[in-house]
Amino acid sequence: MGLYERYLARRIRNHEADPPNHVALIITERDLLEDGAYETLVAFFSWALEYAGRVTVYVSVLDAEAVPTLRRDLEGIDAPEVVAVRGPDDRTRADAPIQIGIGLGGKHEFTSAVRTLAERVDAGEIEPDEIDDGDVEDHLVFPAEPDLVIKTGAERLSDFMIWQSVYSELYFTDVNWRDFRKRDFLRAVREYCNRSRRFGR
Numbered sequence: 001m002g003l004y005e006r007y008l009a010r011r012i013r014n015h016e017a018d019p020p021n022h023v024a025l026i027i028t029e030r031d032l033l034e035d036g037a038y039e040t041l042v043a044f045f046s047w048a049l050e051y052a053g054r055v056t057v058y059v060s061v062l063d064a065e066a067v068p069t070l071r072r073d074l075e076g077i078d079a080p081e082v083v084a085v086r087g088p089d090d091r092t093r094a095d096a097p098i099q100i101g102i103g104l105g106g107k108h109e110f111t112s113a114v115r116t117l118a119e120r121v122d123a124g125e126i127e128p129d130e131i132d133d134g135d136v137e138d139h140l141v142f143p144a145e146p147d148l149v150i151k152t153g154a155e156r157l158s159d160f161m162i163w164q165s166v167y168s169e170l171y172f173t174d175v176n177w178r179d180f181r182k183r184d185f186l187r188a189v190r191e192y193c194n195r196s197r198r199f200g201r
Contacts, residue, residue: 023150062104109141
């Protein structure tokens with residue numbers, strides 16, 4: 001660890017606020033086409049797990065046909081903890097410290113959840129007035145709400161994790177994924193500690 005990274009880590013360690021327990025990262029399929037992208041991803045897991053108990057990565061794709069290949073590549077990475085990889089239409093849940101979801105966008109994810117709930121109503125499994133937030137969340141790629149969401153390369157979320165990140169602290173960096181380093185992650189954690197979370201209030 002370099003001198004500046006040690007400085008940032010000390011600032012976080014000595015801060016009165018706790019670091020995030022759940023860190024989410026949003027990257028794109030194009031980010032993973034860069035040289036060294038998967039090595040950076042594995043390193044990110046190690047950095048995040050120094051502070052957080054849970055790490056979520058949302059990989060946005062534009063072409064659904066790319067999902068099988070991307071999923072196979074992600075399932076083959078050598079991560080420091082158990083990794084669960086989910087496709088955009090998966091309905092199974094996995095309890096793993098690191099979860100990677102491949103998504104076609106928040107609108108697609110939300111539409112799919114609503115469609116599934118409508119099918120359950122049509123089948124008589126649930127009454128319309130019984131549907132609540134929890135039912136919708138159960139049908140999302142990621143039901144949990146992260147404390148900190150990191151987006152590299154641009155100051156916008158596009159339409160990814162639009163439900164889950166509503167009360168999250170958002171951190172944008174103009175550093176592209178191929179250039180993302182531990183110091184960039186530590187800056188995000190330090191910024192999180194400096195904020196006062198309001199949870200919509």
